[in-house]
Amino acid sequence: MSRWRGDPWAVLVTLSLGFFMTLLDLTAVNVAIPSMIDKLEASLDAVLWVINVYILVLAALLITAGRLGDLRGPRAMFVAGVALFTVASVLCGLAQDPAQLIAARAVQGLGAAALMPQTMTIIIATFPAERRGAALGVWGAVAGVATIAGPTLGGLLVSAAGWRWIFFVNVPIGAAVLVMALTLIPDVRPGRPHRLDVPGVALATAALLCLTFGLTEGQRYGWNAGIWALLAGAALLLAVFLAHQRTRQDDEPLLPFTLFRDRDFAVMSVVSAAVQVGMIGLFLPVMIYLQSVLGFSALKAGLVMAPGMVLSALVSPVAGRASDRLGGKYILMSGLALFAVGMAWLAAVADVGRTWQALQPPLAVAGLGIGCVFGPMVTVALRNVEPRMAGAASGVLNTIRQIGTITGSAAVGAILQNRLAGSLRDEASARAAGLPADLRGRFVAGFDHAAKGGLEVGGGRGAAPDTPPGTSPDLVHHVQRVAAATFEHGFVHALRPTLALPIAVIVIGAASCALVRRHRSEGRDEAPVDSRPMADTP
Structure with a gap:
């Protein structure tokens, strides 16, 4: 070669x-x-x-x-x-x-x-x-x-x-x-x-870390004050970085x-x-x-x-x-x-x-x-x-x-x-009307809990409620279908x-x-x- x-x-x-x-x-x-x-x-x-x-x-x-x-x-x-x-x-x-x-x-x-x-x-x-x-x-x-x-x-x-x-x-x-x-x-x-x-590298890295963590974890933490503080910190660190570079x-x-x-x-x-x-x-x-x-x-x-x-x-x-x-x-x-x-x-x-x-x-x-x-x-x-x-x-x-x-x-x-999170909640509320009354609240709450806990993407997995013992297989299958349709739409x-x-x-x-x-x-x-x-x- x-x-x-x-x-x-x-x-x-x-x-x-x-x-x-x-x-x-x-x-x-x-x-x-x-x-x-x-x-x-x-x-x-x-x-x-x-x-x-x-x-x-x-x-x-x-x-x-x-x-x-x-x-x-x-x-x-x-x-x-x-x-x-x-x-x-x-x-x-x-x-x-x-x-x-x-x-x-x-x-x-x-x-x-x-x-x-x-x-x-x-x-x-x-x-x-x-x-x-x-x-x-x-x-x-x-x-x-x-x-x-x-x-x-x-x-x-x-x-x-x-x-x-x-x-x-x-x-x-x-x-x-x-x-x-x-x-x-x-x-x-x-x-x-x-x-x-080296100070420039440290400032740039810290600014990016604050920005990325804030945007990625914002939904999990409900966009609370801590998340907004991180985003504000990212902007401040960026300003300090630019001022440092100017000197x-x-x-x-x-x-x-x-x-x-x-x-x-x-x-x-x-x-x-x-x-x-x-x-x-x-x-x-x-x-x-x-x-x-x-x-x-x-x-x-x-x-x-x-x-x-x-x-x-x-x-x-x-x-x-x-x-x-x-x-x-x-x-x-x-x-x-x-x-x-x-x-x-x-x-x-x-x-x-x-x-x-x-x-x-x-x-x-x-x-x-x-x-x-x-x-x-x-x-x-x-x-x-x-x-x-x-x-x-x-x-x-x-x-x-x-x-x-x-x-x-x-x-x-x-x-x-x-x-x-919002669309799943709306879809679950609308589609729960087709379920038995005792399952409707649990069905909506399941999707709401899944959204707050960090969404797991996949056909409603983990969001559909557990059906009570003795529920007919047909009803269990129906709940699963409704959960999948809720997620897809x-x-x-x-x-x-x-x-x-x-x-x-x-x-x-x-x-x-x-x-x-x-x-x-x-x-x-x-x-x-x-x-x-x-x-x-x-």
């Missing part, structure tokens, strides 16, 4: 595989939510922490990892991240309860944070400007492929071998990436070394404000967060809907999502190349508009008893829109960034994306739980307002693209990032 060492496309394949691995579990975990709830006896908010703790650690440490990449070398950080992520995947697969799984997912997030910003930094250092859009388009397509492979492969593994294998599958991928990284990626160090801003602008800040003087970078920061809110808003509630309402297996649910995501992966490199020639402004606006239309269409057609075929047109439109976003978004964001700031810009952009993910996940989860009623949030955020992202400067990259005489090759370490 030595003759391929340093080859830009061989390097891109290696980086893309590592990036793919970090994204695979994010979508695969969404498919496995009902299974993990059953096998680990966990509530919905506990499983949301399995998703959120990974994103929390990732978002909090991305900029720091980007700085460490500048200091220690991006290849060294990439290799360390892949190794840590692979070991943590084994620990996730061996977890015996929600607490163990959440802890292992935190370690996974640490590994992902170490490797992810290095992928963009090395791509920028490896590809000349006239080919960078195509390379970033491929990099963006990896997100689409991971989106396909996550639900589909995750569904296959959950159905055939159990939820633990969505983590164990990372082991061979991680081993292959380690070998490829050590043999194919040269040790290049773009820019100059940076110092770490360090001449001394290696964690968040260089100079990046945001470039209008295109500032707008793409908003768009990147909006896209992530849209992605998590699509996958989190819709995967639960497919399995818990429509009764699809995990595999079938993944396959239902696959065609739209295949379309996304096919379109993404084309959109990346087009952004090199034409600029990404109108491609981005069109893609985001299609994404929002697809999600709104899906919200309109979602109902109890829908066939998988009825969901394909809106999912295809959403997938087409997603495919037009990732490559052009990164190309526009980094177009005017100075080479010495490439590592910082990569870390900041990825951090903002992940903040969008974690905020979207927590907010969508909070809205889903809140709306589901209640979830559909909660799904639509839940999807309204990510749709609105995507629309705002599309509108903000109007501020992007018109640009044509063709014929630009732009040099690639100045890289200083270092002696390869053994």
Whole structure:
């Protein structure tokens, strides 16, 4: 493989595989939510922490990892991240309860944070400007492929071998990436070394933790004063963090404000967060809907999502190349508009008893829109960034994306739980009229108690009252049917307002693209990032 060492496309394949691995579990975990709830006896908010703790650690440490990449070398950080992520995947697969799984997912997030910003930094250092859009388009397509492979492969593994294998599958991928990284990626160090801003890291991490805990656990604690105090604390910590960063602008800040003087970078920061809110808003509630309402297996649910995501992966490199020639402004606006239309269409057609075929047109439109976003978004964001700031810009952009993910996940989860609690109560009250009088109060109270105790998503499980001894089998079966119908219709009623949030955020992202400067990259005489090759370490 030595003759391929340093080859830009061989390097891109290696980086893309590592990036793919970090994204695979994010979508695969969404498919496995009902299974993990059953096998680990966990509530919905506990499983949301399995998703959120990974994103929390990732978002909090991305900029720091980007700085460490500048200091220690991006290849060294990439290799360390892949190794840590692979070991943590084994620990996730061996977890015996929600607490163990959440802890292992935190370690996974640490590994992902170490490797992810290095992928963009090395791509920028490896590809000349006239080919960078195509390379970033491929990099963006990896997100689409991971989106396909996550639900589909995750569904296959959950159905055939159990939820633990969505983590164990990372082991061979991680081993292959380690070998490829050590043999194919040269040790290049773009820019100059940076110092770490430890107080900034602590403030940012604390702010994200308060925000995530408040949004994720708000429904469980009835949005009491403590929850609102956490959310207020998050806002205060963010303000202190920004003030702290302002004082360090001449001394290696964690968040260089100079990046945001470039209008295109500032707008793409908003768009990147909006896209992530849209992605998590699509996958989190819709995967639960497919399995818990429509009764699809995990595999079938993944396959239902696959065609739209295949379309996304096919379109993404084309959109990346087009952004090199034409600029990404109108491609981005069109893609985001299609994404929002697809999600709104899906919200309109979602109902109890829908066939998988009825969901394909809106999912295809959403997938087409997603495919037009990732490559052009990164190309526009980094177009005017100075080479010495490439590592910082990569870390900041990825951090903002992940903040969008974690905020979207927590907010969508909070809205889903809140709306589901209310709709289940209303449905239970209406449908209890068809039950014997002595069961009606207990039936409604069962759903109300389930909502207050942390919702367990799945066909009314745990909400239907225990029938008295001697109840006829026909009546028991009737109560179970009514409980299942209550959950199914209640979830559909909660799904639509839940999807309204990510749709609105995507629309705002599309509108903000109007501020992007018109640009044509063709014929630009732009040099690639100045890289200083270092002696390869053994």
